[in-house]
Amino acid sequence: MARIGDYPRRRSGIPALEALAGVARALLAALAIAASACANAAQPPVTAPALSTDFAIVTWNMHIGAGDLPRLVGDLAAGRLTGSVPQNYLLLLQEVTDGGLHDPAPIAQDRQLSFVFEPLRLRKGRMVGNAVLSSLPLSSVRLFELPRERVRRGAIIASTVVAGQELFITDVHLENRVSLLRGLLFSDGPRGRQARALIDVLPPGHGILGGDLNTWLGPDEPALKAFSARFPDTPTAPMQPTVRDRLLLDYLFFDVPDGWQVRRWSLRDYYGSDHRPVVGVVSVR
Numbered sequence: 528m529a530r531i532g533d534y535p536r537r538r539s540g541i542p543a544l545e546a547l548a549g550v551a552r553a554l555l556a557a558l559a560i561a562a563s564a565c566a567n568a569a570q571p572p573v574t575a576p577a578l579s580t581d582f583a584i585v586t587w588n589m590h591i592g593a594g595d596l597p598r599l600v601g602d603l604a605a606g607r608l609t610g611s612v613p614q615n616y617l618l619l620l621q622e623v624t625d626g627g628l629h630d631p632a633p634i635a636q637d638r639q640l641s642f643v644f645e646p647l648r649l650r651k652g653r654m655v656g657n658a659v660l661s662s663l664p665l666s667s668v669r670l671f672e673l674p675r676e677r678v679r680r681g682a683i684i685a686s687t688v689v690a691g692q693e694l695f696i697t698d699v700h701l702e703n704r705v706s707l708l709r710g711l712l713f714s715d716g717p718r719g720r721q722a723r724a725l726i727d728v729l730p731p732g733h734g735i736l737g738g739d740l741n742t743w744l745g746p747d748e749p750a751l752k753a754f755s756a757r758f759p760d761t762p763t764a765p766m767q768p769t770v771r772d773r774l775l776l777d778y779l780f781f782d783v784p785d786g787w788q789v790r791r792w793s794l795r796d797y798y799g800s801d802h803r804p805v806v807g808v809v810s811v812r
Contacts, residue, residue: 578788578810580606582689583613586698586737586779587804591655592624594800600634600660608794608806615662615689619698619737623658624650631658641665645698647679656681657698657738663687665696667730674724676702676717682725682738690811692784695734699725701750703741718742719749726757734758735809737779739802743770751778758782760789767793769803779807787811 585603589596599618606612623631625644635642641661646654659665665685673680682699701718718741729736736758742748755761758780769777781789791807798804 578790578808579812580609580611580613580808581615581811582809583609583616584619584735584737584779584807584809585617585804586619586621586739586777586807587798588621588700588739588777588800588802589623589629590800590802591622591650592627592629592653594629594802595798596620596629596631597634599798599804600638603806604638604662608804609808613808617663617687617696617735618658618660619683619696620658620660621698621700621739622655624653624655626653631660635660638662643668643670643683643685645670645681645683647681657683657700659683659685659696659698661687661696663689667695669728671725671728673699673701673721674717676714676721677705678702680721684729686730689809692733694783695730695732697725697729697734697736697738699736699738699740701738701740701742703743715742715744715748715750719753722750722753726753729757733782733784735779735781735783735807737777737805737807739777741776742778743774743776754778754780760787762789762791766791766805767795767803769793769805770801777802777805779805781807781809783809 583603602608603616632642641664643659645657647656665687667686669684671682671684680700680702682697685696686693687696701721702714705714705717740750742751760781760783766775768775779791783789788810789807791805793803793805
């Protein structure tokens, strides 16, 4: 194959200058085709329309109220976390405090959100517990105390309606360790017992569960297996760690109506906590 510069100087019956002009035209045409191909290659591929953000969910451990909840709620409501403004959204929070700059109560009031707080224990003069913020009304609210393994822990169970379908919503924070006499760090058994006790009291039908599961021993923990079995529409794609760039402790689980699509991922920003938020999106259409 001829390289650029390797062209015939003379062909039978054609003057040399004419031959050169023909080669030049051929080279220019080839270059134009190549440029067009490169331009086309640079164009983004044609894709299907993006999935709608009908309902966005965030689960997040606020690290005893240290996390910047106003900024997270603002980013969620504005669509900066999901790529488009969600029609409705929900936050499942753990280690919330009932006072301070990041108290969820005034945020809920300012944004006209439904709000539930489950106080569990006193720390430095403030109650610490779980909380739910929702742009949709919540009903059938129940505060469930988990089987005690070391400290008092609980879950919030409520119901809401998304696109005409009733869903139960659950916010939970499992035990992170047990006493020395009970195994200290080997606390996967206690977490498994707490998970099964919670599943036993969940309403039938579709729902979403999120929280800090403290499953630092890995994906084979009984609690993870129990929740995965109860929530069969949970995405299986791996997520990035949520604590110290090493541990995946925070999860969202889904059981949704046929035809709905769900996605979930962990954020890079800690928002002032020691846990990254995990975001989920439900697309009805």
